Amino acid sequence: xxxxxxxxxxxxxxxxxxxxxxKPHDIEIVHGVDFDVEAGKVLGLIGESGAGKSTIGLAxxxxxxGGVELTGGSVTVNxxxxxxxxxxxxxxxxxxxxxxxxxxxxxxxxxxxxxxEQVIEAAxxxxxxxxxxAEVRAVELFSKLGLPDxxxxxxxxxxxxxxxxxxxxxxxxxxxxxxxxxxFDEPTTALDVTTQIDVLKAIKDAIRxxxxxxxxxxxxxxxxxxxxxxxxxxxxxDMVEYGTTDEIINSPKEEYTQxxxxxxxxxxxxxxxxxxxxxxxxxxxxxxxxxxxxxxDVSVDISAGQTLAVVGESGSGKSTLARVITGLLPPREGSxxxxxxxxxxxxxxxxxxxxxxxxxxxxxxDTAMNPRQTVGTIIGRPLEFYFGLKGAExxxxxxELLDEIELGDGFQDxxxxxxxxxxxxxxxxxxxxxxxxxxxxxxEVTSALDPLVADGILKLLLDLQKREDxxxxxxxxxxxTVRAIADSIxxxxxxRVQRYGTKxxxxxxxxxxxxxLLLSSxxxxxxxxxxxxxxxRKMESAGN
Amino acid sequence: MLKNIPLSAAIxxxxxxxxxxxxxxxxxIAPYGMAEAVGDVWEPSSAEHWLGTDQxxxxxxxxxxxxxxxxxxxxxxxTILSFTTGATLxxxxxVSGGWIDQIMSRLVDLFMSIPSLILALVILxxxxxxxxxxxxxxxxxxxxxxxxxxxxxxxxISVMDYVEAARLRGEKLAWIIFREILPNALxxxxxxxxxxxxFMVLFISTLSFLGIGVQPPLxxxxxxxxxxxxxINFGIGAALYPAVAIATLxxxxxxxxxxxxxxxxxxxxxxx
Numbered sequence: 001x002x003x004x005x006x007x008x009x010x011x012x013x014x015x016x017x018x019x020x021x022x023k024p025h026d027i028e029i030v031h032g033v034d035f036d037v038e039a040g041k042v043l044g045l046i047g048e049s050g051a052g053k054s055t056i057g058l059a060x061x062x063x064x065x066g067g068v069e070l071t072g073g074s075v076t077v078n079x080x081x082x083x084x085x086x087x088x089x090x091x092x093x094x095x096x097x098x099x100x101x102x103x104x105x106x107x108x109x110x111x112x113x114x115x116x117e118q119v120i121e122a123a124x125x126x127x128x129x130x131x132x133x134a135e136v137r138a139v140e141l142f143s144k145l146g147l148p149d150x151x152x153x154x155x156x157x158x159x160x161x162x163x164x165x166x167x168x169x170x171x172x173x174x175x176x177x178x179x180x181x182x183x184f185d186e187p188t189t190a191l192d193v194t195t196q197i198d199v200l201k202a203i204k205d206a207i208r209x210x211x212x213x214x215x216x217x218x219x220x221x222x223x224x225x226x227x228x229x230x231x232x233x234x235x236x237x238d239m240v241e242y243g244t245t246d247e248i249i250n251s252p253k254e255e256y257t258q259x260x261x262x263x264x265x266x267x268x269x270x271x272x273x274x275x276x277x278x279x280x281x282x283x284x285x286x287x288x289x290x291x292x293x294x295x296x297d298v299s300v301d302i303s304a305g306q307t308l309a310v311v312g313e314s315g316s317g318k319s320t321l322a323r324v325i326t327g328l329l330p331p332r333e334g335s336x337x338x339x340x341x342x343x344x345x346x347x348x349x350x351x352x353x354x355x356x357x358x359x360x361x362x363x364x365x366d367t368a369m370n371p372r373q374t375v376g377t378i379i380g381r382p383l384e385f386y387f388g389l390k391g392a393e394x395x396x397x398x399x400e401l402l403d404e405i406e407l408g409d410g411f412q413d414x415x416x417x418x419x420x421x422x423x424x425x426x427x428x429x430x431x432x433x434x435x436x437x438x439x440x441x442x443x444e445v446t447s448a449l450d451p452l453v454a455d456g457i458l459k460l461l462l463d464l465q466k467r468e469d470x471x472x473x474x475x476x477x478x479x480x481t482v483r484a485i486a487d488s489i490x491x492x493x494x495x496r497v498q499r500y501g502t503k504x505x506x507x508x509x510x511x512x513x514x515x516x517l518l519l520s521s522x523x524x525x526x527x528x529x530x531x532x533x534x535x536x537r538k539m540e541s542a543g544n
Numbered sequence: 545m546l547k548n549i550p551l552s553a554a555i556x557x558x559x560x561x562x563x564x565x566x567x568x569x570x571x572x573i574a575p576y577g578m579a580e581a582v583g584d585v586w587e588p589s590s591a592e593h594w595l596g597t598d599q600x601x602x603x604x605x606x607x608x609x610x611x612x613x614x615x616x617x618x619x620x621x622x623t624i625l626s627f628t629t630g631a632t633l634x635x636x637x638x639v640s641g642g643w644i645d646q647i648m649s650r651l652v653d654l655f656m657s658i659p660s661l662i663l664a665l666v667i668l669x670x671x672x673x674x675x676x677x678x679x680x681x682x683x684x685x686x687x688x689x690x691x692x693x694x695x696x697x698x699x700x701i702s703v704m705d706y707v708e709a710a711r712l713r714g715e716k717l718a719w720i721i722f723r724e725i726l727p728n729a730l731x732x733x734x735x736x737x738x739x740x741x742x743f744m745v746l747f748i749s750t751l752s753f754l755g756i757g758v759q760p761p762l763x764x765x766x767x768x769x770x771x772x773x774x775x776i777n778f779g780i781g782a783a784l785y786p787a788v789a790i791a792t793l794x795x796x797x798x799x800x801x802x803x804x805x806x807x808x809x810x811x812x813x814x815x816x
Binding site: 326328347350352355356359360362364367368369370371372373381382385431435 | 704705706708709711712713714715723724727728
């Protein structure tokens with residue numbers, strides 16, 4: 001049997017942690033992981049944040065980020081144990097045999113140098129190609145990756161190409177030195193779904209055409225299912241399950257993997273529209289000091305006790321709409337009616353009642369809670385502020401709210417730093433609920449969370465809606481979330497409402513072009529989905 | 545929290561504590577009266593006079609202890625005044641933004657463009673220097689520096705979502721400043737406070753040395769240097785003791801400030 005290209009045995013990775021007020025100590029973050037990558041094959045590493053997937057990916061280059069140390073086991077690339085290799089040999093390895101594609105291309109390119117210079121740098125430095133040969137190769141790669149104007153795109157600076165294009169440039173950078181293995185670390189996570197699909201396709205084709213092997217790291221099982229031959233599921237630094245992509249997707253054995261596969265399978269039957277609690281009509285808005293409108297003539301209604309999902313990619317104006325509704329950004333034109341009253345356009349002049357009945361939950365629970373206040377203070381303040389509750393009465397209500405968000409006893413005296421990501425978001429939900437609102441604006445509340453945790457939050461929100469009869473304005477870029485919880489949907493594109501109606505209306509054909517593109521771009525948890533979509537699009541464009 | 549104190553911080557804490565205790569209990573521990581002439585001019589140190597006597601025969605150790613009391617009292621009060629005004633105004637400017645911020649910040653720039661020693665000299669030449677006037681002048685002049693720091697720190701904090709959440713709840717300015725921003729701005733401010741205290745000690749000593757600070761017969765360290773500076777010509781070290789006191793107190797407080805800075809602005813914790 002031939003030795004595989006990359007062989008990892010009993011890999012242990014440790015790090016030093018510095019908890020405030022305690023002595024620094026070492027912890028182990030990966031506890032002995034084994035896997036192989038054969039030449040020309042793609043292994044997907046999947047897991048939630050903190051599972052150790054990026055750390056393992058970088059270990060394939062014998063690299064530990066920050067204070068991370070590779071403490072045990074072996075990593076063999078092309079028959080050499082790179083953990084024991086000298087610094088010189090490791091330098092020969094990186095950028096020649098193993099290369100790396102990071103999550104944020106925008107942060108990884110040097111903004112002061114042209115793209116071409118950076119793409120060929122490793123190949124030339126490692127002596128694999130002469131400068132002119134490397135440039136020829138780079139141009140080939142650019143065209144293979146579907147970049148526009150491959151001859152000249154290398155002369156641009158990183159800020160002169162779009163995010164999706166830059167991510168493809170980075171893939172070209174990684175492939176340019178003809179490596180044996182490429183480590184892709186969440187290459188499409190920071191992109192919009194509509195862009196993600198092109199980059200995914202480009203990466204997949206490039207891997208196939210160049211015959212390179214790859215480690216593909218992501219938290220999105222549906223994405224990894226499209227590109228990899230094998231998948232390894234990781235959790236808390238341990239392997240949970242390993243198998244071919246087909247096995248993992250269609251017959252997962254472990255409970256954790258099953259949960260990952262069936263994520264977002266919440267069933268929610270849409271309600272028929274009733275009286276609107278909030279009506280936004282003809283809103284046009286721009287930010288102070290700019291000369292263009294971010295929102296154009298936006299009109300939507302939210303029925304009492306129901307959920308309106310506002311979907312769109314970044315820059316479509318969804319968060320701006322939230323700012324207009326909360327009064328943080330007074331609109332130039334249009335008006336907002338809330339619970340039968342006309343809302344004042346700017347927040348400071350709104351009545352306390354208006355403020356109380358319109359609450360907001362943020363994307364980043366970390367920054368939405370004051371790190372110096374306890375959970376009790378955070379939830380208790382709206383009670384005190386709006387209802388004048390004090391002492392035992394307030395304590396009792398705080399505990400009730402904590403029970404409602406399924407946190408229970410012992411959380412009142414904790415600080416946000418002592419909570420997990422999902423718990424933090426739950427506390428934010430409790431803070432909004434404490435005001436007994438009629439409408440809660442949820443701005444991407446699940447997008448910073450791991451899929452399983454996000455599922456829990458969505459279920460909680462649906463439960464609370466049933467019990468408290470609260471309406472949600474749910475802003476998201478994730479269509480799977482929308483399917484799970486929305487009663488009606490507004491699709492936004494470039495500051496306009498592209499499509500608006502009940503969930504079944506919006507999600508059933510005939511579609512306008514943009515909605516079609518958006519809907520078909522959402523990765524599905526099945527093999528061959530990527531090819532189907534691409535084939536479908538080719539047919540469509542041929543038909544036109 | 546008091547475990548694992550680094551050696552430097554422990555030294556700083558000890559020396560600072562000694563100075564503060566000496567200042568607080570001056571009446572108890574001083575061997576003689578503050579203005580009492582008890583010996584000859586510039587006597588060398590002896591069992592009766594540990595540090596010798598000064599230029600008119602007063603016990604120098606007694607003068608040093610009472611001088612420390614005045615110096616530390618004025619510096620402490622001025623620091624407190626400078627921090628309360630500076631931080632409050634800085635926070636208000638940061639949270640209000642717009643023209644309120646512009647007016648306040650430009651006024652502060654105006655005051656900062658005049659060297660504070662010269663400004664203090666001008667003001668003190670027209671009004672009488674008492675402990676109260678000195679504290680007010682020094683405190684207000686120094687509050688411009690604190691204002692700049694407090695504003696810079698608060699601007700960062702005021703764009704956090706939790707501050708926005710408080711605004712959306714309808715909270716008043718006072719809650720936002722004292723409950724949302726202040727607790728998160730405390731560590732850089734406390735560290736700065738140590739440094740500002742030392743500048744105050746130096747400032748009051750400078751003023752007294754120039755003769756417009758603390759007025760005799762009240763003792764303060766700058767004044768003692770001034771009174772005894774002629775002695776240096778005759779090889780008398782009396783003027784050096786207050787210099788040593790100022791230097792050691794400065795270094796000690798700085799050691800503590802460094803320690804607080806390290807504890808609160810580590811890579812992991814940020815302002816947490």
